[in-house]
Amino acid sequence: MPKMIFVNLPVADVAKATAFYEAIGFVRNPQFSNEQSSCLVWSDAIYLMVLAHDFYRTLTTKPIADTQATSAALFALSFDSRAEVDAITEAALAAGGREAHEPEDLGFMYSRAFEDLDGNGFGPMWMDPAAAAAGPPETADARAA
Numbered sequence: 001m002p003k004m005i006f007v008n009l010p011v012a013d014v015a016k017a018t019a020f021y022e023a024i025g026f027v028r029n030p031q032f033s034n035e036q037s038s039c040l041v042w043s044d045a046i047y048l049m050v051l052a053h054d055f056y057r058t059l060t061t062k063p064i065a066d067t068q069a070t071s072a073a074l075f076a077l078s079f080d081s082r083a084e085v086d087a088i089t090e091a092a093l094a095a096g097g098r099e100a101h102e103p104e105d106l107g108f109m110y111s112r113a114f115e116d117l118d119g120n121g122f123g124p125m126w127m128d129p130a131a132a133a134a135g136p137p138e139t140a141d142a143r144a145a
Contacts, residue, residue, distance in 0.1 A: 007075065008049045010056035010064045011118050014038055016096075017050040020117050023095035024088050042077075067119035074113075074121040082110045085124045089114050092122070108132065 011017035018028055018038040026048060032039035036055040040048040053064055065072040079085050086103075089112040093099060100113035100121055108131030113123045 002045055004045045004047065006047045006049055008051055008056070008059065009116075009118070009120055010053050011050045012053065013117075014050055014052050016117055020092075020095045020097065021048060021050065024091045024097075067115075067121075069119075071121060074123055076111075076123045076125055079124055079126050082126050085110055085112055085126050088124045092116070 009017075014035065014037060018033075018040065021038075021040045022028055026040035026042055029039040029041050029047075032049075035052075037049055037051045040050065042048060051059075056064060077088070079088070089099065092114040096117055097114045100115055100123075104111045107128075109125060109127045111123055111125035113121065115121050
């Protein structure tokens with residue numbers, strides 16, 4: 001079995017969260033979805049599980065972060081072009097997400113940022129393959145998308 005990642009996010013409304021992620025290109029896997037959770041596929045190795053708060057609480061004893069007020073994590077998503085970065089960000093905004101900051105162009109890397117309906121942060125980014133092979137310029141800051 002290949003190495004995979006399943007990111008579990010607590011959400012206020014599973015149906016609305018599912019619709020949001022489908023609108024930005026994730027594909028719902030009905031085999032592992034129900035009214036308490038949705039399995040959303042990003043790639044063969046990356047899955048997003050959106051879980052109702054009550055169900056999420058069965059997986060941890062810690063309180064659920066209020067991601068509308070506190071950053072719990074930022075998820076960087078790589079794309080093959082600047083246009084794809086813009087497209088997913090615009091789709092997220094059209095589906096009810098919020099732009100987290102203005103587009104950032106470092107020359108070798110272009111990124112945007114958005115939050116989903118629950119305030120979880122995503123940073124779609126594109127990196128110039130030739131520039132990536134050479135490493136970041138000395139003057140570039142080390143922030144991740």
